[in-house]
Amino acid sequence: MELKQFIQMQYMKPSEIIKLQEKRLRKIIKFAYENTELYRKKMKVANVTPDDIKTIKDLEKLPFSSKADIVQNPLAAVGDKANLFKLHTTSGTSGKGETIVYFTYNDWDHYVLQNARCLISAGFTKDDIVYNSTPYGLFFAGQVLHDGAKAIGAFIIPASTLKTGWAHIKNIMNPFFKPTAFIGLPQYFLRWGHTWIKAGGDPSKSTLKKAYVLGEPVPPPVREKIEQIWGVDCRIGYGLSEIGASAECDEKDGYHWCEDEVIVEVIDPQTGEPVDEGEKGELVYTTLTKTGTLAIRYRSGDESALLGRDCPCGRTHVKLRLIETRLDDLMKVKGTLVSPYTIENAMFAYDIEGFLCVIDKVEDSDVVRIYVKAQESKALRNQLSDEIKTTAKFSPTFIKFVEELPQIGRKGRRVVDLRKKSPLNKLVEEFEKSIQN
Numbered sequence: 001m002e003l004k005q006f007i008q009m010q011y012m013k014p015s016e017i018i019k020l021q022e023k024r025l026r027k028i029i030k031f032a033y034e035n036t037e038l039y040r041k042k043m044k045v046a047n048v049t050p051d052d053i054k055t056i057k058d059l060e061k062l063p064f065s066s067k068a069d070i071v072q073n074p075l076a077a078v079g080d081k082a083n084l085f086k087l088h089t090t091s092g093t094s095g096k097g098e099t100i101v102y103f104t105y106n107d108w109d110h111y112v113l114q115n116a117r118c119l120i121s122a123g124f125t126k127d128d129i130v131y132n133s134t135p136y137g138l139f140f141a142g143q144v145l146h147d148g149a150k151a152i153g154a155f156i157i158p159a160s161t162l163k164t165g166w167a168h169i170k171n172i173m174n175p176f177f178k179p180t181a182f183i184g185l186p187q188y189f190l191r192w193g194h195t196w197i198k199a200g201g202d203p204s205k206s207t208l209k210k211a212y213v214l215g216e217p218v219p220p221p222v223r224e225k226i227e228q229i230w231g232v233d234c235r236i237g238y239g240l241s242e243i244g245a246s247a248e249c250d251e252k253d254g255y256h257w258c259e260d261e262v263i264v265e266v267i268d269p270q271t272g273e274p275v276d277e278g279e280k281g282e283l284v285y286t287t288l289t290k291t292g293t294l295a296i297r298y299r300s301g302d303e304s305a306l307l308g309r310d311c312p313c314g315r316t317h318v319k320l321r322l323i324e325t326r327l328d329d330l331m332k333v334k335g336t337l338v339s340p341y342t343i344e345n346a347m348f349a350y351d352i353e354g355f356l357c358v359i360d361k362v363e364d365s366d367v368v369r370i371y372v373k374a375q376e377s378k379a380l381r382n383q384l385s386d387e388i389k390t391t392a393k394f395s396p397t398f399i400k401f402v403e404e405l406p407q408i409g410r411k412g413r414r415v416v417d418l419r420k421k422s423p424l425n426k427l428v429e430e431f432e433k434s435i436q437n
């Protein structure tokens with residue numbers, strides 16, 4: 001499909017979107033039943049046949065699937081095994097192991113179009129010089145955004161991951177590069193800005209004008225800091241390698257979901273029942289155009305709400321509220337349920353460069369140790385402590401100011417729960433030991 005036509009599909013009448021979804025749904029369910037082990041088995045157990053699925057409402061008859069299904073047997077979710085082209089993996093951040101996602105050429109073409117659409121929605125144009133700092137390799141974001149930027153006709157600097165933040169800053173400063181648009185992980189981008197300022201530079205004077213950040217929930221103060229420090233217009237993207245991608249438009253108020261490609265439902269994570277529009281719940285996806293790894297009523301573990309189809313930008317694809325929480329990441333601390341997003345939102349409201357919040361159990365009690373990279377001050381310590389108490393409903397055991405913070409995992413986790421087993425815990429323990437010495 002041509003990009004122009006694909007972009008135009010974001011402006012279809014809602015009745016036409018539903019008609020298209022239902023046509024594609026009937027076809028893909030039949031295909032899944034005939035070609036995949038996983039979904040045929042699930043449908044047989046639930047006593048449902050492809051003939052039972054005609055409308056969106058009929059989706060409720062289908063059993064759920066999840067990441068665990070794909071982790072356990074990645075090929076069982078694949079339809080067209082004869083035409084596979086490549087695979088990508090996602091790290092098991094939720095402790096459920098690595099997900100392998102298979103693509104046919106056609107699947108990849110669709111993903112590239114989706115990402116081109118995201119970049120256009122985020123304000124990127126063919127005139128941009130795109131600095132892509134997302135990793136190229138098994139992780140799919142770098143490559144799919146590269147191909148998406150190519151599809152819109154932009155010039156690309158394929159930086160990928162580099163050993164240090166300085167290496168990126170040097171590239172951004174290179175007078176022959178002159179990037180105008182940034183793609184990458186928000187916390188890295190913010191950190192490089194701080195590094196540059198500390199060295200006496202001014203990131204807002206760089207040639208960058210816009211940023212598309214993705215890969216983790218972005219609390220409002222983090223976006224504000226990025227925009228202020230770098231002097232860019234920052235848009236947030238959201239995607240899953242097994243599902244698809246979406247991005248904010250000029251309104252910066254939710255992502256336009258790619259409804260022609262994937263049906264999204266919102267359910268109560270406890271009961272599995274659908275919730276009303278505007279209400280929060282777990283996002284459940286059904287892919288409509290892929291034939292490699294299929295996702296049918298796939299529980300994402302991401303929490304959001306549907307915001308409706310009316311948007312001043314004119315796009316009619318339903319908007320999703322910005323993701324704040326992965327349900328798997330919710331933790332009980334001192335008896336209260338809290339998400340890392342809540343803690344990040346509270347901490348970044350203040351003038352800090354970064355932090356690490358360690359949750360641990362000592363003598364049967366929960367303890368919370370917070371390390372902050374900022375100028376040490378008693379007033380700031382008290383402000384942070386009060387903010388955590390108000391928003392996260394627990395008191396930190398201590399807040400310590402440090403000069404450096406460790407990088408915990410590929411995405412740089414800022415909240416680590418040592419009560420849960422993870423290979424990342426060792427890094428935290430080593431860091432805490434080094435601080436004591």
Ligand SMILES: [Zn+2]
Nearest residue numbers: 249311313315
């Ligand atoms: Zn819009």
